[in-house]
Amino acid sequence: MMNNALVTILGAGAAGIGMATTLKRLGIEDIQVIDKGQVGASFRKWPSSTHFISPSFNTNGFGFPDLNAITPDTSPGYFSNNEHPSGKMYAAYLTEVAQHFNLPIYTNEEIKEILYTKDGYLLASNHEVYKSKYLIIALGDFHFPNINGIKGGELGIHYTGLGDYSKLTDTDTYAIIGGNESGFDAAINLAKNKKKSIIYTDSTGIDSTSSDPSLGLSIYTRNRYEEFKDWIQIQRGVRIQNIIKSEQGYQMVDSNNNIYHSIAQPILATGFATIQSPLIKHLFEESNQRPVLNHIDESTIYPNLFMVGPQVEHEGVILCYIYKYRQRFAVIADEIAARENIDLDQDMLQYYIDNQMYLDDLSDCGTDCVC
Amino acid sequence: MMNNALVTILGAGAAGIGMATTLKRLGIEDIQVIDKGQVGASFRKWPSSTHFISPSFNTNGFGFPDLNAITPDTSPGYFSNNEHPSGKMYAAYLTEVAQHFNLPIYTNEEIKEILYTKDGYLLASNHEVYKSKYLIIALGDFHFPNINGIKGGELGIHYTGLGDYSKLTDTDTYAIIGGNESGFDAAINLAKNKKKSIIYTDSTGIDSTSSDPSLGLSIYTRNRYEEFKDWIQIQRGVRIQNIIKSEQGYQMVDSNNNIYHSIAQPILATGFATIQSPLIKHLFEESNQRPVLNHIDESTIYPNLFMVGPQVEHEGVILCYIYKYRQRFAVIADEIAARENIDLDQDMLQYYIDNQMYLDDLSDCGTDCVC
Numbered sequence: 123m124m125n126n127a128l129v130t131i132l133g134a135g136a137a138g139i140g141m142a143t144t145l146k147r148l149g150i151e152d153i154q155v156i157d158k159g160q161v162g163a164s165f166r167k168w169p170s171s172t173h174f175i176s177p178s179f180n181t182n183g184f185g186f187p188d189l190n191a192i193t194p195d196t197s198p199g200y201f202s203n204n205e206h207p208s209g210k211m212y213a214a215y216l217t218e219v220a221q222h223f224n225l226p227i228y229t230n231e232e233i234k235e236i237l238y239t240k241d242g243y244l245l246a247s248n249h250e251v252y253k254s255k256y257l258i259i260a261l262g263d264f265h266f267p268n269i270n271g272i273k274g275g276e277l278g279i280h281y282t283g284l285g286d287y288s289k290l291t292d293t294d295t296y297a298i299i300g301g302n303e304s305g306f307d308a309a310i311n312l313a314k315n316k317k318k319s320i321i322y323t324d325s326t327g328i329d330s331t332s333s334d335p336s337l338g339l340s341i342y343t344r345n346r347y348e349e350f351k352d353w354i355q356i357q358r359g360v361r362i363q364n365i366i367k368s369e370q371g372y373q374m375v376d377s378n379n380n381i382y383h384s385i386a387q388p389i390l391a392t393g394f395a396t397i398q399s400p401l402i403k404h405l406f407e408e409s410n411q412r413p414v415l416n417h418i419d420e421s422t423i424y425p426n427l428f429m430v431g432p433q434v435e436h437e438g439v440i441l442c443y444i445y446k447y448r449q450r451f452a453v454i455a456d457e458i459a460a461r462e463n464i465d466l467d468q469d470m471l472q473y474y475i476d477n478q479m480y481l482d483d484l485s486d487c488g489t490d491c492v493c
Numbered sequence: 494m495m496n497n498a499l500v501t502i503l504g505a506g507a508a509g510i511g512m513a514t515t516l517k518r519l520g521i522e523d524i525q526v527i528d529k530g531q532v533g534a535s536f537r538k539w540p541s542s543t544h545f546i547s548p549s550f551n552t553n554g555f556g557f558p559d560l561n562a563i564t565p566d567t568s569p570g571y572f573s574n575n576e577h578p579s580g581k582m583y584a585a586y587l588t589e590v591a592q593h594f595n596l597p598i599y600t601n602e603e604i605k606e607i608l609y610t611k612d613g614y615l616l617a618s619n620h621e622v623y624k625s626k627y628l629i630i631a632l633g634d635f636h637f638p639n640i641n642g643i644k645g646g647e648l649g650i651h652y653t654g655l656g657d658y659s660k661l662t663d664t665d666t667y668a669i670i671g672g673n674e675s676g677f678d679a680a681i682n683l684a685k686n687k688k689k690s691i692i693y694t695d696s697t698g699i700d701s702t703s704s705d706p707s708l709g710l711s712i713y714t715r716n717r718y719e720e721f722k723d724w725i726q727i728q729r730g731v732r733i734q735n736i737i738k739s740e741q742g743y744q745m746v747d748s749n750n751n752i753y754h755s756i757a758q759p760i761l762a763t764g765f766a767t768i769q770s771p772l773i774k775h776l777f778e779e780s781n782q783r784p785v786l787n788h789i790d791e792s793t794i795y796p797n798l799f800m801v802g803p804q805v806e807h808e809g810v811i812l813c814y815i816y817k818y819r820q821r822f823a824v825i826a827d828e829i830a831a832r833e834n835i836d837l838d839q840d841m842l843q844y845y846i847d848n849q850m851y852l853d854d855l856s857d858c859g860t861d862c863v864c
Contacts, residue, residue, distance in 0.1 A: 177548035177576055179560065179712065180704045184817055185849040186557060189550065196864040200704050205548055205576075205712050218864045333551045333571050341550065341576050446555055478556040478849065493567040493589045 125228070128152035129458065130245060130254035132236075132402075134161045134227055136444050137431030138260035139216050140192030142225045144451035144474070147193075149467045150458060155225055156245065156252060158232035162216040164264035168209025169284050171311040174198075175303060175340040176443055177205045187477050189445040192219060194477035206342060228252075236401060238424055256426045256458055259402055263394035263432050268411065270392040272299070274365035277372060278388040287311045292386035295319060295355075297374060299362045300391030301326030303343060306354075308389050310346045313353035319389075321354065322374065322382065324361040336442045357382075396433045418457045419450055426461075428454050436484040449481035456480075496599070499523035500829065501616060501625035503607075505532045505598055507815050508802030509631035510587050511563030513596045515822035515845070518564075519837045521829060526596055527616065527623060529603035533587040535635035539580025540655050542682040545569075546674060546711040547814055548576045558848050560816040563590060565848035577713060599623075607772060609795055627797045627829055630773055634765035634803050639782065641763035643670070645736035648743060649759040658682045663757035666690060666726075668745060670733045671762035672697030674714060677725075679760050681717045684724035690760075692725065693745065693753065695732040707813050728753075767804045789828045790821055797832075799825050807855040820852035827851075 129145060131138045134157035142155045157163060176189045178199025188197035190207065196219055202211035220227060228250075236257070237244040243257040267282050269275030281304045284290070296312055298305050301323025309319045328347065330338035339347070347354065360382075364375040371385035395411045397403065406413035406421050412435050414422050419434055421427040430450060432442040441447040452474045459466045474480045500516060502509045505528035513526045528534060547560045549570025559568035561578065567590055573582035591598060599621075607628070608615040614628040638653050640646030652675045655661070667683055669676050672694025680690045699718065701709035710718070718725065731753075735746040742756035766782045768774065777784035777792050783806050785793050790805055792798040801821060803813040812818035823845040830837045845851045 176552070177550050179548050180706065181547070181560060181816055183705060184820070185852070186560065186816060189552060189557065193863065197704065199712050201864050203712055203715055205716070215864060222864055333568065334554060335551065341570050341574055344574055345576070445552055445557060449555070481556070492564070493572050493586060493593055 125154060125250060125252045127154040127226075127252075127254045128462070129154075129256040129258060130243060130252055131155045131258045131260050132233065132245065133157055133260035133262060133431075134216075134220070134229065135164050135260065135262040135431075136162075136192055136212070136216060137262055137447060138258075139220050139225065140444075140448050141258055141260055141430050141451045141454070142227075143193050143219060143223050144479075145455050145458075146223055146225065147467070147470050148452065148455045148459070148474075149470070150455060150462075150464055153226065154252060154254070155227040156231050156233060157227065157229050160213075160217075160229050161220050161227065162213030164262050165209035165213040165216070167264065167282070169287065169311065170208065170210070171287055171314070172307060173204075173206040173208050173342075174212065175206070175342045176335065176445060177342070178202075178207055179205065182477075185477055187479070189443075192216070192444065192448055194473060194479055233401060236405065238405075238427075243427070256428070258454065259396075259405070259427070259429045260431050261396045261399060261402070263396045266394050266396050266398050267390070268393045268395035268398065269390055270300075272362060272365060272390070272392065274367075275390060275392075277365045277367055278390040281305075281308055281389060281391045282394075284308065284389065287315045287317075290315070290317065290386075292317075294385040296386050297322060297372070297382065297384035297388040298391055299323070299374070299388055300393070301328070301356065301358075302391070302393075303327065303339060304393070305391035306339060306343050306347055308391050309354045310343070310350050313350035316353075318353050319355070320382075321356045322360045322362050322376075323356070324359060324377075326356060326358065328356070329358075336440050394432075396431070419454060420457075430454065439484050449479055452480040453482050496525060496621060496623045498525040498597075498623075498625045499833070500525075500627040500629065501614060501623055502526045502629045502631050503604060503616065504528055504631035504633060504802075505587075505591070505600065506535050506631065506633040506802075507533075507563055507583075507587060508633060508818060509629075510591050510596065511815075511819050512629055512631055512801050512822045512825070513598075514564050514590060514594050515850075516826050516829075517594055517596065518841050519823065519826045519830070519845075520841070521826060521833075521835055521837075524597065525623060525625070526598040527602050527604060528598065528600050531584075531588075531600050532591050532598065533584030535633050536580035536584040536587070538635065538653070540658065540682065541579065541581070542658055542685070543678060544575075544577035544579050544713075545583065546577070546713045547706065547816060548713070549573075549578055550576060556848055558850070560814075563587070563815065563819055565844060565850055604772060607776065609776075609798075614798070627799070629825065630767075630776070630798070630800045631802050632767045632770060632773070634767045637765050637767050637769050638761070639764045639766035639769065640761055641671075643733060643736060643761070643763065645738075646761060646763075648736045648738055649761040652676075652679055652760060652762045653765075655679065655760065658686045658688075661686070661688065661757075663688075665756040667757050668693060668743070668753065668755035668759040669762055670694070670745070670759055671764070672699070672727065672729075673762070673764075674698065674710060675764070676762035677710060677714050677718055679762050680725045681714070681721050684721035687724075689724050690726070691753075692727045693731045693733050693747075694727070695730060695748075697727060697729065699727070700729075707811050765803075767802070790825060791828075801825065810855050820850055823851040824853050
């Protein structure tokens, strides 16, 4: 069988559902969304103790869409009645949005191969082939642990695999490699379960004076850390490069050849990198573990191939939160419409613009607060 | 002595400091701000347990000013390192903004009388007279309890006068009159201090299905209520009209002549109403306890007299939160500039517009969320 559409969106998470909704509402209806799991599958896999660090609040009516919303007029905060939704709450919100806008989604469909031909893109699963002129990669990054070049990194346990913290049975102090949001989140949740930890890091957001939540730690995490700081030790200036299994547990070797011991399996809070997915690695140039994109988020190697979501970076601005990357959905929609001579719904486009969901120039994006 | 300026702003709270900053940055520099206390005096008087119900977060760099900010590029959340700043934190933030922008403020200056003459407005304190062509009332509403027409209301204690809840010594159940944000806030903080309460109300935000936080209860308050609901009883469909001192305490009589008893002094969570201030009552027409304003927030009785802040209402939209009313500062600045042939800084004006801080048409303001 063959499923044709003008645009295929790969991934039914926040980026994919947000992109699909934007295309459909603006007037590009010939789309298909494919995901190997359910809508919001990555969010469903979040540890139950992990919540959004950016607060959700229903100010949509006043031109301030809920920070974690994927459309101007929905609110995961209002939907879940929670200012910091959990992954499961957020997945339920995404599912509701997808249903409300009747998005054409193929779930539980694992794409095995992506081919570019002169007619467009072919995406093959075990049973089906999906064809489209345009392809938008919206894989998010939670499924793609980045072990950051640490030799023996596979001996550790990545943050994304921690699951339920109360089931971690080691009574010894846990070693956490990485001192940004996920490292502190792991440490705080270990502390909540009365487990001590040491964070090993060569740079930590807690020392940052930047007001950009992707560089400094968020207010939410800083406040939680204050509450549990007695349980958490921070070992600064340490870049772990190697993990070795020892008789008592694990040895971690840093760039100065200092050795640190851990009885429990070390926790790798070393980030994510979609670009490492073998499914798409060949489709983009890579620089600093991120895909190289042009000014409209298109691959520099393949035409009509876009990326949306937390891997997108522009002019030094990392679009790693929803409130940042959702601003690019309508820009891509606008570009596809121009190439296809499709008349977009101008009122709806203005509505996206009025709600800060059309950011075509990131050069003004600084995050310095005056006070 | 006489202090002259083109514009006088009465009140150095969120509305006054926000308005003054906007005027100055847009190019209207001949201003003076007067307050009977310090900058942010009302916020300093908040009960220490009271925090902002709208979350603060530093997303300023991405076109989403912190919801509680009074300028596009400041963040009380970042400044105070707290997502729900207390009154004292917020007062410190306002003070910092006022200093940063070098606002000309007369503090501890209580205006006793406001006169309109053919030359403009004269504001007289015991020692000084302040003169200006334009007058902007920015009194906020915290200082102006509204007992909502309840006979014997003065026998109760208004929410604004509760102070430190841990010092409330009555062991009996407290009666709270009013079932919106402040009523629930009082009940929750009583519960935190192990005190029970009954909320008497004819309509309560907790039953509301509106997504407007000024009509329904905020997420923050709903979550707190859930935690303490065992301590809080809600008596719905009751409109208290009369309070009578009895031998055992107080009798509250509702519109159906039912009588409820309370040993402790009843708490009036019946709202605020700046318009009741004797200082300004004669300057505005009044309708439903709110000032009547034209489409640019000017008095319908006096020329060049504007109001900013939580008392402003337009087309059914109550601008009772900072993220709502801050959108009107630049609209008023624009109007004054037009009348005075002052060229506003167009780049700065665009900056305000780009950050959703120039709302000249409220007819689109609904707050219905799709999901």
